[in-house]
Amino acid sequence: EAQVTQNPRYLITVTGKKLTVTCSQNMNHEYMSWYRQDPGLGLRQIYYSMNVEVTDKGDVPEGYKVSRKEKRNFPLILESPSPNQTSLYFCASSLLPGQGYEQYFGPGTRLTVT
């Protein structure tokens, strides 16, 4: 089954404790992206990657890191989480950026930072 998987689905952590949220897709997509979703704000892009070893900042990259060592994986790293990073996070992938290629979303990771 074609899908985007994220782990963990739920995570409660404390301020400053490094964490990684994994994302994997099995559709051989070049493009992958991380979003955060907050009430009333829709989805905001954190980072994206157009191919292996190519990553770029989205709209809200502060406090986050990503890597793209393999085509299928795109982990999101919070080196020192803070309470304002409490949010619902989505990973997405698509064939190519640009017109006509829909993004496939993972199920989401709900992160709480206390």
Added chain:
Amino acid sequence: GESVGLHLPTLSVQEGDNSIINCAYSNSASDYFIWYKQESGKGPQFIIDIRSNMDKRQGQRVTVLLNKTVKHLSLQIAATQPGDSAVYFCAENMGIGSNYQLIWGAGTKLIIKP
């Protein structure tokens, strides 16, 4: 910065009626628009898209209309069913060429009354 917005945060319709969800965008240079559906506890799911050189596009039970004169986008759902209950997001692509920069609206919650 420019952003995508929605006229109504919540829309309540009778089962079987048609639903119309509206979206206003402010960037006249945006060339691609997408509608996503997000059910409770799930990631967004692609519904339909439209390019700026089109006024209308139809899918199965859904129609997207684009009015570039007033920078307005709408999603029409025919014969609304209980399974249509979700939050609907419009997004515009503000990227140029091979860049892909989706700006998302805050979402409209569609409630189906039995």
